[in-house]
Amino acid sequence: MSKPSIPQGTRDFNASTVQKRQFIFQTIRSVFETYGFQPLETPAMENLETLMGKYGEEGDKLIFKILNNGLDNPQKKAQIDEGLDKVLAGKNSTAITERALRYDLTIPFARYVAMNHGQLTFPFKRYQIQPVWRADRPQKGRYREFYQCDADVVGSDSLLNEVDLIAVYVKAFEQLNLPVEIKINNRKILMGLAQVCGGEEKLIDLTIAIDKLDKIGWEKVKEELNNKDFNVAQQDLVERYLNISGTNAEKINALANLLGDNENGKKGIEELNYVLDYHISTGMNQYLVADFTLARGLNYYTGLIFEVKAIDAQMGSIGGGGRYNDLTSLFGVANIPGVGISFGVDRIYDVMEEKNLFPTSVDHTTQVLFFNLGEAEAKVAYGQMMELRAKKIACEMYPEKSKFDKQFKYAEKKGIPYIAIIGTEEVSKKECTIKNLSSGTQTNISFSDLAGFQF
């Protein structure tokens, strides 16, 4: 038998890791709920059809598909052979696979809204904290199974939603004590740039090229634009666009000059300004950075877009989101605009761990270990232990009668702060010896006072 292992890109989480992760989940969840979002859960698997074509060509390749059952059924052999040929040719076939693992939380949410729009009260605000799966090649900060925490509002055009979601980001990261900046841009600005550069149809090529700027540098981006038939004047314009710098206000001014009276550009700037101005009054503007190089890969975004970056950390974005005007139309229900954000918990964990930002209080463990000094003594001790447990004090008893040495070491390794000794002497006196392991101090407490002892 080979050594046991787990699939590539997946992880087991030990007690301390789970507790730290729970701290992140609880922090985010409590902020979501404070802002009026309600929970939703959707299945780990969706119909393949629901997911395909929603994440772009690259995304489709990264969807984990689930093999159908019953492929060994001889009566279906013809269909299955035909399906297999399609799969081998790089297509999908429902004869082979008709379900897939969730790739993100946004599309399943859109599907849910489309299915239930008759029953939902709009604006509908939901949050969702669940794992997603991607058949990506794992590397630093990238896993094949990871959690997303999403909050979305659908059924409202108001920019107040964007304002509110930014506040969610700020408050959550403040509570996590993780310094971040929130980059903000508008797809309309990018659309405006594309129009000024020759046409809307260039938007996708343009955003893909721009998105790479901080990785490959301007020269390479220029090369890519050249390959995509941007002429010299257009390349020049993009260069001036990307070189915009300064404070948020200065950047926006420069951008307004560059895009002139392009309608999308004007609208995009207006929306951006609205949100930035709003957060001057909340004092959260210090976190906001207008960044016109921000593009976001997902093509369903239509308005303001966000990305959260941890300050001074070698890590890709730890959150992102934006406005999508018509996501549910993918599922046949039109005119439900929405806006949402996502937290990348696994990356947040990695950054916090690296920077040592977890409060020590997240480690919960047993408070009191009751020593086992023999059958009769243990029975008395067990009764005392149950009293403490009734007070919600975490206790456990060493399961075997062992030498002190061994029981002490167990407590020490597990980080248990107190031990309780009840031996023959204590039983006859109806008392208990409590020892604080870190200070070494030891006191005798009568059974009747034990439940009131301050551990």
Place this chain on the structure above:
RNA sequence: GAGGGCGUAGCUCAGUAGGUUAGAGCGACAGUUUGUGGCACUGUAGGCCGUGGGUUCGAGACCCAUCGUUCUCCCCA
């Protein structure tokens, strides 16, 4: 999908130019110490050197393949 690094004890790693019985630290276990831990000392257990093939008188080391892992690119949280 493309390209690099690394696989030796439970963990972290040595292993010199290919040479006889593969080492250390930590951890585990036992004892010194059968009602007082952390420290110290002593001892014990634990290795198909990832797997398969090849080169060689001889391979942990060199070559090929394969699997695993990790990082980078693409893309993304």
